[in-house]
Amino acid sequence: MNLAWKEIKKNKVRFLILGSIVFLVSLLTFIISGLANGLSQDNAALIKDLPEGQFYMNEDADETYNLSRIDSGIQNEILKIQKDAVAFSIQMGFLNDEADKQQSIAFVTSTDSKLFENVKHEEIILDSSLKDKGIKVGDTLTNNQFSGKFVVKGFVDQKKYSHAPVAYISMEDYKEIYRVEQMQLVFTPEGDSSQEFTGLQSFSKKDFLNTIPSYSAEQMSLNMIVWFLVVISGMLFAIFFYMMNVQKIGLYGILKAIGLKTSRLFKMIWTQMVVITVISLVISITLSQVFNMIAPEGMPFSLSFKTTGQLSIVFLIIGFIGATLSGIQIKKIEPLQAIQQGEV
Template identity: 70%
Template sequence: MKIAWKEMKKNKTRFLILGSIIFLVSFLTFIISGLANGLSQDNAALIKKLPQGQFYLDKDADKTYNLSKIDEGVQQQIFIDNPEATAFSVQMGFVNDAEDKQHSLAFVTSTDSELFENVKEGEIVLDRSLQEDGIQVGDVLTNNQFSGEFVVKGFVDQQKYSHAPVAFIAMTNYQEMYRVMEMQTIFIPGKDAPTLSALDSFSNKEFLHAIPSYSAEQMSLNMIVWFLVIISGMLFAIFFYMMNVQKIGLYGILKAIGMKTISLFKMIWYQMLVITAISLVLSIALSQAFSFVAPEGMPFHLTMDTVWMLSAVFMVVGFIGATISGFQVKNIEPLQAIQQGEM
């Protein structure tokens, strides 16, 4: 490892350039990953906060949440067989405050359950983000589809759906607003939730894809993240390949004096490890700091689990890239390399 370290000090400009590029790529990857997680929370926090269980939609809905209508007879039978089951519905809408300012919302109603806010007729419980718009407990809100008024009874934290704040209302008020009696979905908590022949069943993760735009949004951002990871591996492969071409003579001499090929590979791996580790430490520190200085309202959520997972992936990809570039070292013939005069 002494040879590897001496070479890094001798050619520090080259290794500094590579380290800077890896730092920028990994930093950008962490930022985009944080945005992807943040948008995921902003899009489906209402669903992601529920415990593990099974969601059930009408088979005629073709796995699309908005089109689902659970037959009342089927719903009642499920409740008899599964007392812990909950039926709920979500529809996008809006309310007007006392100043006639319009606020977009996701109206949610459910049967009696500890999993959702239970409110009385004429009451509404809102996501706390609406406090920033000046809405307070006791305010009166109106909706053009509702004949009465909503009185704000409280706020809840991190309850979003389709990038809109959630508003919990009574079932009778919801039915009046949307002219529908059937609920959209049934949720049964627990890992051993039954399979119902009359309905399509979804796990928590599968149900997220029934939310409009969720899959397309997350797929696009995750594709960017993994594309950046692949780029980092290619950078290692190209960089070490060019370095190895310039050091064919040196490798020939080292082989001639008895150094094994595996030792040369270890030298390349050591250099890769040092560069990647330093770059990742800096990018992790800055990405965590970014969460404190990110513009207000930006949905940024970067967990340490995601950081460690991506760091491990960067290490593996870097190892693969450096190893691929080192295959040419294996084929170097000492005498031929020395005769080329490359040092």
């Protein structure tokens, strides 16, 4: 430990540069991760907020919920077997507000369930983000495919689908707008993949989210960037300590000659890695959480302490691997040969 601290004090600038790079890389990683989580919520909060369970759609729909139609007989069978099961449909559309301005929304309807808002004929419950558009309780909204008018009965928080605010309407009104009789999906809370029904394909919540094209493509791209940055941080540690070790071959030869074990030299490198990484992570976590609190309301950004904790552990593991790989050359140093080469 003392040897590690002395080395850090002697080469302050070098370690400060490494710490700054780790700080910037980790901060960028946290920001992108927060953006990925925020976009995930903005894209599919309606589904993500449901409990774990099984989603069922028509197996002929080719894993595309828009093409799915659940036979009413099978639907009633599932609802009878699973008391908490719910049949529901989602369809993108629009509403005209009282100023005759169109608002893009995602219409949602369902059978009676505590998992979804249940509304009456010509009533509507909206995501609270539409408050910013000037819509309020009691307003009358219209749709070009609907003969009646919707009266706003209330708002719900954080209910989005495909980056559009959700609008809960009655099944009767939904069928009139889209000229359909069947529901698209059935959801069984706490269900498992062993429950099979004729003509239906089952999905876990994670699998169903991946059937949403915009969700899977968006998350894959952002998560790839996050892990790419994590790998870069490990490479930085490996390159930095490798260069440091090359410059200190003569010193390590002397230390080995006087009886210092190779394990002590590895502990010195690991201690330096932990000190640099922890300090850098503390600063980047603090700044990322501050950004989480002050981020503009319209920005889809969500960074939980659980996510930052998991990424921090990954950074420490990657840093440990990088530092260890760079130190393999220490084990190969022969004291006499290193002393003869001299310290570079």
